[in-house]
Amino acid sequence: MLALVGACSASSPPAPVQSLTTQCGQTRPQVCTMEYDPVCGELADGGREDYSSPCNACAHDAVAAYRRGGCESGGTGE
Template structure:
């Protein structure tokens, strides 16, 4: 009985699949915007060569070819 319970537990654990954690980073993909509205909703952009920079909006961040993606809010100092 103990072996059967252990085997059942092993099968249950083996059947569990981990779900990927959704990325909070918005990726800049496709065509880059040429014109953005004058909204101020700051984002912290990841630069392709490394580093971070605050932009006025996600549109402004993705308009820069040096940006790969961004998170909402200003970059920490």
């Protein structure tokens, strides 16, 4: 006979789900390093565009937020 014992606790809340989108701050970067860490910038008008790093995405006033990795489709690149 096989018995499975679960380690659930009724008092523990589920782990919070982190948002995949990071909002750009109101203060925009003036200078960015040459780091390559591709992101998909989400434009305030609803479009998307690929950027080489979070800093480069948020340096553009048109970008409201970004997600790690490139845009799946439609990005124009940087």
